[in-house]
Structures are given as C-alpha cells and as structure tokens.
Amino acid sequence: MRRFVSILVWGAVSAAGAFAFATLAWSRGETVSAAWILIAAVCTYAVGYRFYSRFIVSRVFALDPGRATPAERLDNGRDFVPTGKWVLFGHHFAAIAGAGPLVGPVLAAQFGFLPGTLWLVIGVVLGGAVQDLTILCCSLRRDGKSLGQMAREEISPAAGLTAMLAVLFIMVLLIAVLALIVVNALKASPWGLFTIACTIPIALLMGWWMRTWRPGRVLEASLAGGLLLLAALVGGGWISRHAGPAAVFTLSGGALTALIVSYGFVASVLPVWMLLLPRDYLSTFLKVATILALGVAILIILPPLRMPATTPFARLGEGPVFAGKFFPFVFITIACGAISGFHALVSSGTTPKMLRRETDARLIGYGGMLMESFVGVMAMIAACTLHPGVYFAMNTAPQALQQAAPVLQSAGFVVSPDTMAALAAAVGEKTLVGRAGGAPALAVGMTQIFSGVTRVLGGRTLTALWYHFAIMFEALFILTTIDAGTRVARFMLQELLGRVWPPMGRTSWYPSVVATSAVIVLGWGYFLFQGVVDPLGGINSLWPLFGIANQMLAIVALCVATTVVIKMGRARFAWVTLLPLAWLVAVTMTAGFEKVFSADPKLGFLAHIASLAGSADPHAGRLVLNDRVNAGMTIAFTAVVLLLLAISVREWLLVLTRRKAAVVNEVPYVASAYASGD
Amino acid sequence: MRRVIERLLRVLRRVAGAPDYQGYLEHCRRAGHPPRLDERSYVREFFETKRPSRCC
Numbered sequence: 001m002r003r004f005v006s007i008l009v010w011g012a013v014s015a016a017g018a019f020a021f022a023t024l025a026w027s028r029g030e031t032v033s034a035a036w037i038l039i040a041a042v043c044t045y046a047v048g049y050r051f052y053s054r055f056i057v058s059r060v061f062a063l064d065p066g067r068a069t070p071a072e073r074l075d076n077g078r079d080f081v082p083t084g085k086w087v088l089f090g091h092h093f094a095a096i097a098g099a100g101p102l103v104g105p106v107l108a109a110q111f112g113f114l115p116g117t118l119w120l121v122i123g124v125v126l127g128g129a130v131q132d133l134t135i136l137c138c139s140l141r142r143d144g145k146s147l148g149q150m151a152r153e154e155i156s157p158a159a160g161l162t163a164m165l166a167v168l169f170i171m172v173l174l175i176a177v178l179a180l181i182v183v184n185a186l187k188a189s190p191w192g193l194f195t196i197a198c199t200i201p202i203a204l205l206m207g208w209w210m211r212t213w214r215p216g217r218v219l220e221a222s223l224a225g226g227l228l229l230l231a232a233l234v235g236g237g238w239i240s241r242h243a244g245p246a247a248v249f250t251l252s253g254g255a256l257t258a259l260i261v262s263y264g265f266v267a268s269v270l271p272v273w274m275l276l277l278p279r280d281y282l283s284t285f286l287k288v289a290t291i292l293a294l295g296v297a298i299l300i301i302l303p304p305l306r307m308p309a310t311t312p313f314a315r316l317g318e319g320p321v322f323a324g325k326f327f328p329f330v331f332i333t334i335a336c337g338a339i340s341g342f343h344a345l346v347s348s349g350t351t352p353k354m355l356r357r358e359t360d361a362r363l364i365g366y367g368g369m370l371m372e373s374f375v376g377v378m379a380m381i382a383a384c385t386l387h388p389g390v391y392f393a394m395n396t397a398p399q400a401l402q403q404a405a406p407v408l409q410s411a412g413f414v415v416s417p418d419t420m421a422a423l424a425a426a427v428g429e430k431t432l433v434g435r436a437g438g439a440p441a442l443a444v445g446m447t448q449i450f451s452g453v454t455r456v457l458g459g460r461t462l463t464a465l466w467y468h469f470a471i472m473f474e475a476l477f478i479l480t481t482i483d484a485g486t487r488v489a490r491f492m493l494q495e496l497l498g499r500v501w502p503p504m505g506r507t508s509w510y511p512s513v514v515a516t517s518a519v520i521v522l523g524w525g526y527f528l529f530q531g532v533v534d535p536l537g538g539i540n541s542l543w544p545l546f547g548i549a550n551q552m553l554a555i556v557a558l559c560v561a562t563t564v565v566i567k568m569g570r571a572r573f574a575w576v577t578l579l580p581l582a583w584l585v586a587v588t589m590t591a592g593f594e595k596v597f598s599a600d601p602k603l604g605f606l607a608h609i610a611s612l613a614g615s616a617d618p619h620a621g622r623l624v625l626n627d628r629v630n631a632g633m634t635i636a637f638t639a640v641v642l643l644l645l646a647i648s649v650r651e652w653l654l655v656l657t658r659r660k661a662a663v664v665n666e667v668p669y670v671a672s673a674y675a676s677g678d
Numbered sequence: 679m680r681r682v683i684e685r686l687l688r689v690l691r692r693v694a695g696a697p698d699y700q701g702y703l704e705h706c707r708r709a710g711h712p713p714r715l716d717e718r719s720y721v722r723e724f725f726e727t728k729r730p731s732r733c734c
Contacts, residue, residue: 075705075708075709076705077701077702077704077705077706078702078723078724078727081698081701081705083692084689086689087689087692087693090689090693091692091693091694091695094693094694094695095695095731095732095733096733097733098732098733098734099734100733100734174734178734210721211721211722211725215717215718215721215722216696216697216699216717216720216721216724218691218694218696218697219687219690219691219696222694271725271726272725272726272728272729273725273726273728277725277728280695280732281694281695281696284693284694284695285690285694288693335734336733336734340733340734342733342734343733345731345733346731346733349731350695350731480732481732481733481734484731484732485732485734487729488729491729550734
C-alpha cells in the first residue's frame with residue numbers, strides 16, 4: 001500500500017513538472033506566468049533529490065550513518081564540530097551562494113527565459129549537485145582534505161600542482177569580474193556609493209564590538225550593523241537629492257577602480273576580524289533574508305514573464321549583452337546555479353569537517369546546490385519580468401546597442417528614451433542606459449517584485465528605496481567575496497612561493513603578506529581596469545572568460561571524483577561523474593576555441609585584434625593588448641585543464657587494466673557514537 | 679520560551695559561522711577535560727585562525 005501511494009505521489013510530481021515544462025516550451029508570444037517556471041523547477045528538484053541523490057549516496061559512495069565522521073573523530077570545538085544537518089545546510093548554502101547565481105541568469109536572459117531555465121534546472125540535477133555531493137563525500141572520507149590535496153594524493157603530485165594553479169588563476173579572474181559588476185552598478189550613483197562606503201566604518205565598528213567590547217556577540221553586532229546599514233540606505237537618498245554631497249559621491253569608473261583595488265589590498269593585509277569577518281556576517285544575514293523575501297514575494301505576486309521563451313540572439317549569436325550562440329554560451333554564462341567548480345572548494349573546505357553523520361551529506365551537498373539553483377531561477381524570473389527593451393537598454397553599452405538595433409527593432413524589443421528616463425527617475429538614478437553587468441537589471445527586476453508586494457499590501461511602492469536596497473544587497477556580498485577571495489588567493493600564492501623560499505610561505509610574516517597581497521590585487525586590478533575602459537562594457541568579454549574558467553575548475557573536481565569512484569571499485573557507476581565531465585569538456589573547449597579563434601571580431605579575440613589593424617581609435621593599442629592577454633589566459637586555462645584531464649585518464653586506465661593498484665586513501669572505519677544514540 | 683529563543687540564536691550563530699563558546703564547553707565536557715580557554719581567549723583565537731570560505 002505504501003509503495004502504491006509513493007508511486008502515485010511521485011508520478012503526480014513528475015507529471016506536474018512535465019506539464020509545466022511543456023507550457024513553458026510551447027509558449028509563443030503569449031504572456032507566461034512565472035508560476036510555471038517555479039513548478040517545473042521544484043518538481044524536477046524533488047524528483048532529482050528523492051531518486052538520484054539517494055542512488056549516489058547509497059550505491060556509488062555507500063555512505064554509512066554508523067561510520068564516524070571527521071567532525072566526530074577529530075572534534076576540537078572549533079574547525080571540527082559535529083553540527084546538525086539543517087544548521088550545516090544553512091551554513092553551507094551561505095558559503096556557496098554569491099553573486100554568480102544572480103548575475104549569470106540575468107545575463108543569459110538575452111537568449112530568452114527558456115534556454116537558461118532549462119540549463120539551471122537540468123544542469124543542477126545531473127551536474128552541479130552531483131559535483132558538490134561527490135566532492136563532499138570524497139573529502140568526508142579523507143578527514144576534510146582540500147580539492148588540491150585530494151588531486152595530489154588520488155591522481156598524482158603533478159595533478160595537485162595543476163589544480164592549485166588553476167584555482168589561483170580562476171580566483172584572480174573571478175574577483176576582477178565581480179569587482180566590475182560593482183563598479184558598473186555604483187558608477188555615477190551617489191546613493192549606491194554612499195551606502196556601500198558606509199559599510200566599511202560599520203564593519204570596523206562591528207569588528208571592535210564582537211572581538212574587544214563584547215567578545216563573541218556576533219548577533220548583537222550584526223543587528224547593530226544591520227540597523228546602521230538601513231540608516232545609511234535612507235541617508236543615501238538624502239545625499240543623492242543634494243547637489244553638493246551628491247557630487248562628492250559621484251565617481252567615474254576609473255576612480256571607483258582605484259578605490260576598490262586599494263580597498264582589496266587593505267582588506268587582505270588587515271587582520272581578518274577587523275573588516276572581513278564582520279562584513280561577512282552582515283552580508284550572510286542580509287543575503288539569506290533577502291533571498292527568502294524574494295522567494296516569498298515571487299510566490300505572492302507570480303509576475304508575468306515579459307521576455308519571450310527564446311530571442312533571435314539564441315540562434316544568431318550576435319547578442320548585445322555578450323556575443324555567441326546559445327551553445328555553448330548559455331552553459332558558460334550560467335555557471336553558479338547550474339554547476340560551479342568553485343563549490344568544490346567549499347565542499348572540500350569547512351563543510352566536511354562539520355558533518356555529524358555521513359548520510360547528512362545528501363541534504364547538504366546535493367540539497368544545498370538545488371537551493372542555489374532555485375536562487376538562479378528567481379534571478380531569471382526577476383530579469384524576465386522586465387520589458388525586453390528595458391532589459392537590453394540596461395545591459396548593453398551604447399556602442400553595442402547601436403550595432404544590435406536592427407535585430408532589436410525587428411523583434412519588437414524597443415523602448416523610448418523617455419521611458420528609460422522615467423524609470424531612472426523612479427529609482428533615483430540619473431540614467432539606467434548601458435549599466436552592463438547584470439546587477440542594475442536584477443535590482444530593477446527585484447524592485448518591481450518587491451514594489452508589487454508593498455502595493456498589494458496597501459503600502460507605497462517605495463521604488464527608489466527598493467532599488468538601492470537591491471544594489472546594496474548585491475554589492476555587499478560581492479565585496480565580501482572580493483575580500484575573502486583576495487585573502488584566499490594570497491594564501492595560495494604564499495604556499496606556492498614558500499616551496500621556493502620558505503619565509504614567503506609564512507602567513508604571519510608581514511613582508512610576504514604585503515608583497516603577495518599586492519601581486520594578487522594588481523592581477524585582478526588589471527582585468528578590472530581592462531573591463532572598465534572597454535567600450536563594449538567589459539562584461540561581454542570578461543564574464544564568458546570567468547564562466548569558462550569556473551567550469552574548467554568543475555572539470556578538475558569531477559576528475560578527482562571519478563578517480564575516487566574508480567579506485568573504490570565502483571567503476572560501473574563512474575558514469576555519474578563522467579556524464580557532467582564529458583558535457584563540461586565539450587562546452588568549455590568549444591567556448592574557449594570560439595573565444596580565441598572565431599572569425600567574428602565581436603566574439604574571437606584574435607579576429608578583434610585583426611579588425612583593429614590600422615584603426616584610428618586612440619584606444620586601439622590598449623584593446624589589442626587586452627585581447628592578447630585574454631587569448632593567452634584562455635589558452636593557458638585550456639592547456640592546464642587538458643593536462644589534468646590527460647593525467648586523470650591515464651590513471652583511470654592504469655587502475656582499470658590492473659597495471660596499478662587501486663589505493664584508496666580513505667581513513668579507516670571507526671564506529672560512530674551517534675549511531676547508538678549517544 | 680527563553681530556551682527556544684536561545685536555541686534559535688545558537689542556530690543563527692552556527693549558520694553564520696560565528697564563534698560558539700557553549701559548543702566549545704560541550705566539546706570539553708564530551709572529551710573529559712577542563713576548558714583550556716576562557717571565553718575572551720576562545721573568541722580571540724577563533725577570529726585569528728578563521729579562514730573565510732565564500733564562493734562566487
């Protein structure tokens with residue numbers, strides 16, 4: 001009877017999901033409710049979690065609730081702490097969810113709502129959540145070892161070094177792209193800049209509060225910080241309405257670049273408790289609360305999608321937001337939310353050291369990634385509730401907008417300058433045209449949703465306040481990632497240099513701290529500046545590079561997971577990790593090849609260099625240098641990942657043909673006290 | 679009610695990755711040794727050794 005009910009329930013869930021997908025796919029011109037996207041996503045997640053994740057933990061990794069975890073065996077009350085699964089779910093989700101799942105879907109909306117939504121929902125079930133879960137399982141059985149350590153021990157020392165270099169390069173690019181999003185959002189925006197500038201003294205105050213004044217009182221300090229942040233948000237409105245103060249906080253992209261680079265350097269060399277951690281706590285609470293609020297708001301108003309299912313750019317490949325056809329670029333543009341290599345660093349970082357029971361990995365690794373995908377789906381909905389004309393006017397630099405004008409007009413994606421001016425005035429900005437980067441478009445989408453709720457509840461629309469709240473929400477946790485990323489990249493560089501000259505590896509030796517911080521900051525600062533001065537907005541060339549790099553890191557992670565599965569004697573299940581691995585190799589290699597060698601100057605770096613030959617453009621020299629650096633980076637990433645892939649395949653073949661013993665570096669079995677109810 | 683609020687606050691602290699001195703005391707009790715650190719020293723050590731883990 002129970003089995004019959006189960007079949008009935010899961011049959012109904014599957015049918016509801018299939019019906020929602022069919023409704024989305026068959027829409028042609030008519031307005032579609034966001035409810036269909038929500039139903040399709042939730043039903044797919046439910047089926048994937050119930051059946052696929054269970055298969056992975058029970059058949060592939062054979063997780064055992066009776067086996068002691070590192071948190072239980074090495075419990076030290078600090079890093080290794082047995083933690084309840086729902087608490088750890090929240091902790092893990094707060095660590096993996098950043099700007100990526102919000103910005104990627106907004107940019108990918110240039111292809112329409114369907115391609116990005118399909119990739120978000122299907123990609124996470126078969127790829128992203130599988131990667132997060134398998135790496136968590138591998139690290140869990142190895143005392144919480146990092147991805148680099150596992151690559152070294154399970155594949156080879158060369159693979160470990162390759163993985164570490166890949167992570168370092170990708171980190172530099174990631175920080176540059178995120179910083180560019182903040183610069184584009186705060187450029188000529190006194191309200192936004194004032195609010196974000198206030199977060200620095202607020203964080204310093206919080207740091208003093210929770211370390212010196214009232215040690216450990218993080219919640220108190222965060223509450224005070226949150227209230228001060230809201231005051232800064234309201235104060236920013238006052239600043240923007242008064243010419244004198246507004247002029248002080250109205251800065252160009254170049255000036256903001258100099259400020260953000262200086263900030264990154266200072267944040268990296270200061271003690272972690274002074275600026276980084278307080279900002280991290282503040283942004284964590286704000287992030288979780290805002291994402292929950294956005295989810296509830298979407299459910300209340302179920303906004304109609306004004307973007308069509310697909311736009312002409314999916315087929316033509318000449319999109320103004322970024323160039324390239326939907327294959328492979330929708331899979332590159334949406335990384336976090338579907339599959340993100342960066343999550344492998346968290347899944348082999350703090351999380352495996354806190355699991356109370358092995359079987360909790362299913363909820364945290366697989367379920368946490370499904371939640372992140374759902375954030376991406378909400379961002380897609382927010383972007384697609386905008387009028388397509390508004391969306392393209394906001395996300396496109398004026399020069400690219402001019403080039404795409406014929407296609408935009410024929411598709412009916414036009415908006416009058418008066419409409420854009422009225423929208424800008426409503427949100428308290430001078431202009432919203434050409435605000436590339438995704439953050440302002442997402443903020444406008446969120447504003448429409450939140451304003452809709454306050455209107456439904458009988459209040460005022462509070463449009464300008466909601467817009468700047470959304471900008472603050474995005475910029476705050478992007479800056480947290482910039483702080484944390486710069487520091488982590490600095491640690492990695494110190495570790496690498498320490499192999500050559502040991503004093504450089506000491507994280508407490510100040511000359512090393514300053515020198516390595518400067519190298520990292522100058523590295524991402526270069527790419528940031530390149531994006532800021534790019535006449536096409538920068539995002540169109542840097543975001544695909546970041547996406548390619550992030551997906552290549554996922555290839556590294558899946559190589560490690562496949563190696564472990566094969567060495568465990570479960571090669572018959574290796575398809576679980578090989579399937580997303582093969583897909584990512586196809587996607588990243590195609591995208592990398594097109595970015596470097598495409599004959600279209602809007603897409604290929606080398607073709608763009610050729611198109612600038614003999615150009616009278618005074619910036620031509622710099623653009624040529626940027627293209628050469630970008631092409632070099634893409635080729636370097638590709639070479640590093642192909643090398644690691646080749647080393648991995650060789651290892652698999654050696655083990656499968658029994659020419660090498662399958663040594664599994666798992667820690668020995670110890671019975672868990674929790675299993676007996678202790 | 680007070681216990682519920684305390685429990686909720688503890689959950690929030692742990693979700694955010696904040697120091698948890700009560701958790702440290704419980705660990706010492708489980709391990710069967712007296713606490714090596716008072717709260718101030720525990721918090722100081724926690725903040726000084728914490729490495730941030732944030733994704734994109």
